Amino acid sequence: MTTTQTRSWYKRNEIAITPWLFLLPGLFFFAMYVIIPIFQSFWISLYEWNGLGKLSEEGEWVGLGNYERLLGGDRKFETSFWNNLKWLVLYLLAIPMGLGISLFLNQQVRGIRLYKSLFFFPFVISQVVVGLVFSWFYLPREGLLNAILSWFGSDGVNILGDPATATYGIIAAGLWPQTAYCMILYLTGLNSVDPEQVEAARLDGAKGHRMLWHVILPQLKPATFIAFVVTIIGALRSFDLISVMTNGGPFGSTRVLSFYMFEESLSEYGFQMGYGAAIAVILFLIMLVFIGYFLWSMYQDEKGAR
Amino acid sequence: MFPTPIEKTSRSWQITYQTLIPIVLIIWLLPLIAVAVFSMKPLADFSNGNYWGLPSTFEGFANYGKVFFESDMPRYLLNSVFITVPTVIGAVALSAMTGFALGVYKFKGNLLIFFMFIAGNFVPFQILMVPVRDLTLDLGLYDTKTGLVLFHIAFQTGFCTLFMRNFIRALPFPLIEAARVEGVAEWRIFLFVVLPLMKPALAALSVLIFTFIWNDYFWAIVLTQGPDSQPVTAGITSFNSQFVAQYHLMSAGSIVAALPPVAMFFLMQKHFIAGLTLGAVK
Numbered sequence: 001m002t003t004t005q006t007r008s009w010y011k012r013n014e015i016a017i018t019p020w021l022f023l024l025p026g027l028f029f030f031a032m033y034v035i036i037p038i039f040q041s042f043w044i045s046l047y048e049w050n051g052l053g054k055l056s057e058e059g060e061w062v063g064l065g066n067y068e069r070l071l072g073g074d075r076k077f078e079t080s081f082w083n084n085l086k087w088l089v090l091y092l093l094a095i096p097m098g099l100g101i102s103l104f105l106n107q108q109v110r111g112i113r114l115y116k117s118l119f120f121f122p123f124v125i126s127q128v129v130v131g132l133v134f135s136w137f138y139l140p141r142e143g144l145l146n147a148i149l150s151w152f153g154s155d156g157v158n159i160l161g162d163p164a165t166a167t168y169g170i171i172a173a174g175l176w177p178q179t180a181y182c183m184i185l186y187l188t189g190l191n192s193v194d195p196e197q198v199e200a201a202r203l204d205g206a207k208g209h210r211m212l213w214h215v216i217l218p219q220l221k222p223a224t225f226i227a228f229v230v231t232i233i234g235a236l237r238s239f240d241l242i243s244v245m246t247n248g249g250p251f252g253s254t255r256v257l258s259f260y261m262f263e264e265s266l267s268e269y270g271f272q273m274g275y276g277a278a279i280a281v282i283l284f285l286i287m288l289v290f291i292g293y294f295l296w297s298m299y300q301d302e303k304g305a306r
Numbered sequence: 307m308f309p310t311p312i313e314k315t316s317r318s319w320q321i322t323y324q325t326l327i328p329i330v331l332i333i334w335l336l337p338l339i340a341v342a343v344f345s346m347k348p349l350a351d352f353s354n355g356n357y358w359g360l361p362s363t364f365e366g367f368a369n370y371g372k373v374f375f376e377s378d379m380p381r382y383l384l385n386s387v388f389i390t391v392p393t394v395i396g397a398v399a400l401s402a403m404t405g406f407a408l409g410v411y412k413f414k415g416n417l418l419i420f421f422m423f424i425a426g427n428f429v430p431f432q433i434l435m436v437p438v439r440d441l442t443l444d445l446g447l448y449d450t451k452t453g454l455v456l457f458h459i460a461f462q463t464g465f466c467t468l469f470m471r472n473f474i475r476a477l478p479f480p481l482i483e484a485a486r487v488e489g490v491a492e493w494r495i496f497l498f499v500v501l502p503l504m505k506p507a508l509a510a511l512s513v514l515i516f517t518f519i520w521n522d523y524f525w526a527i528v529l530t531q532g533p534d535s536q537p538v539t540a541g542i543t544s545f546n547s548q549f550v551a552q553y554h555l556m557s558a559g560s561i562v563a564a565l566p567p568v569a570m571f572f573l574m575q576k577h578f579i580a581g582l583t584l585g586a587v588k
Contacts, residue, residue, distance in 0.1 A: 014491070014492055015411065015492065016413065018407070018411065018492040018493065019407035019408070019410075019411035019413055019416075020407070022403040022404065022406055022407035022496070023403070023404050023407045023408070023419065025400055025403065026400040026401060026403060026404035026463050026467065027404070027419070029400065029456075029459060029460035029463055030422075030423065030426060030460055030463050030464060032441070032460065033434070033438060033441070033456070033457050033460035033461060034426040034429070034434060034460060034461060034464065035422070035426060036437070037433070037434045037436075037437035037438050037441070038426075038429060038433055038434065040436075040437035041433045041434070041435075041436060041437055044436055044437070051436070051440075103308075103309055104330070105327075106307070106308070106309065107309075107311065107312045107323070108311065108312075108313075109312055109323070109324060109327075112327075115327055115331060117571075117572065117575060118331055118335065119331065119334060120571075120579075121335065121338075121568070121571075122335075122338070124517060124567050124568050124570075124571040125338075125521075125564045125567070125568065126520065126521030126522075126523065126539050126563065126564060126567070127521065127523065128521075128523045128539045128542060128543075128563070129539075129542070129560045129561075129563055129564040132341075132542070132546075132556070132560050133337045133338060133340075133341050133560065134337055136337075136340070136341060136344070136553065136556075136557070137336075137337040137340060141357075142352070142357045142553065144336065144337070144340040144357075144358065147357065147358045176337075181582070184579060184582060184583060185582075185583055185586045186586075188579070188583035188586045188587055189583075189586050189587060190308065191587075192587045193307075193308060195307060198307065198308050207310075211308065212308070215308075216308050222585060222586055222587060223583075223586040223587070226583075226585055226586050233428055236430060237430060237431065239431070239523075239524055240523045240524065243523070243527075244523075244543070257432075258430060258431070258432050261432040261435070262432065262435070262524075262528075265435070265436060266435075266439075266528065273436050276432075276435075276436060277436050279432070280430065280432040280433040280435065280436075281433065283430045283432055283433065284429060284430055284432075284433040287428065287429060287430050290428075291425050291428045291429070294424075294428065295421055295424065295425060298421075298424065299417075299421070302417065
């Protein structure tokens with residue numbers, strides 16, 4: 001009797017209940033490992049805590065103390081913050097560079113498919129290997145870069161050893177896979193450009209950069225948006241390359257917020273979890289500006305779709 | 307087509323273009339080619355300062371043999387497999403369900419939950435680091451592959467849900483309605499109507515997630531240590547400290563570590579690019 005009752009109750013509400021049953025496992029995992037930890041980090045950032053024992057017992061409540069220390073003249077924090085800005089601005093170069101390569105490759109000659117895949121190749125390799133590859137490429141004695149420069153009469157440079165150039169050297173390494181990513185986005189976009197519009201514009205005498213700017217780029221807008229999103233996120237996430245190529249050095253000149261946070265909370269410099277969490281919160285707030293913008297754009301699209 | 311198709315341009319530009327492509331490609335891949343050359347050289351070349359000449363003897367087999375038989379590399383590679391494959395299965399399974407729920411049903415909070423998944427997918431890893439490490443310690447899973455897999459599944463579910471939901475949205479809805487009129491139960495609609503249509507999305511996501519997880523470094527060093535559970539991206543650093551300054555071996559090691567996702571990409575290229583460029587076209 002009860003089984004028929006429950007079944008009929010379920011049957012009557014099937015459409016309302018099913019989505020929640022399907023969402024449950026995914027939501028549970030996502031809440032446990034992503035959503036709740038975000039709030040926990042905010043909470044931990046108000047403590048001084050070395051990560052041992054329970055936060056409530058071993059941690060010492062300092063309120064906004066960690067933030068005062070961070071913003072009140074922590075030199076390492078300032079370096080990291082400015083480096084993050086450099087990353088953000090310079091990483092965006094991947095978008096025009098990717099567009100350039102995709103325009104170069106958007107042809108139908110023999111073997112072009114293989115060429116496209118080989119150009120895309122750097123994106124598939126892990127950042128750790130990209131970092132290693134580039135740090136060997138930059139080596140002052142053994143590196144290929146200096147071998148090439150010496151043909152032109154240069155005495156050789158030590159890019160990663162010089163605080164003035166190290167960050168740019170790492171960003172250049174990061175641009176390599178990121179450009180490949182943007183290239184593939186634009187290649188797909190170019191594939192779906194309306195040929196009739198292009199022909200019509202051609203009849204009107206448009207060509208070269210005027211055609212690109214007024215006819216092609218507006219049609220590539222979705223690709224540009226995604227390229228922008230992934231490049232910004234990638235720039236703020238930069239960690240692997242720095243960790244592998246310079247480990248923050250020389251003299252701490254290549255730190256960024258994500259790396260500094262790791263260093264404070266989990267490296268030989270000590271287990272300052274509270275202070276680390278405060279750095280993470282600031283990085284999160286910077287990211288939140290962009291996340292807000294992305295979500296707002298996507299929301300506009302969603303409204304349009306209905 | 308833009309730019310102007312090469313067939314419609316002058317003969318001389320056509321020839322220039324054909325010769326230009328391989329040259330540009332070689333410049334583009336130069337750092338990688340350098341490493342590939344390094345990995346085939348004998349140690350003597352480095353001590354004699356013959357960095358960029360041809361290898362004096364071909365030592366490719368010896369170098370790669372050392373990587374496979376005289377280091378922990380095979381263990382790290384195996385760990386990577388045992389971390390990556392369960393994550394792919396878990397994340398794809400969970401997100402097929404969440405994507406179905408968010409793509410097919412209209413209910414209050416649908417868009418809110420969807421946007422929560424997207425937003426969570428964009429957050430910096432560092433804001434999760436301390437709590438996730440604590441959680442993993444509390445569960446007794448620190449320095450285990452399981453601990454790493456559970457986190458990866460959870461985090462990747464965000465991106466995968468975005469992907470799956472948009473894919474399901476583009477499926478013909480009348481198909482689902484027809485099944486409902488026939489009186490098919492909702493979970494059967496998922497299993498027998500929607501899931502078969504999702505094969506391209508499942509394939510695309512699997513290769514993408516495989517690559518992302520294989521290449522992960524940050525979580526590997528936060529949640530694991532040592533050759534019992536560390537994947538190859540983290541293992542390569544200890545490999546390099548075992549063979550300090552022996553560039554021929556370090557190069558060979560890096561190439562081995564990088565190869566599986568590369569192979570995956572070339573085998574499943576179509577799916578990989580379809581997944582990566584989702585949304586790049588309207």
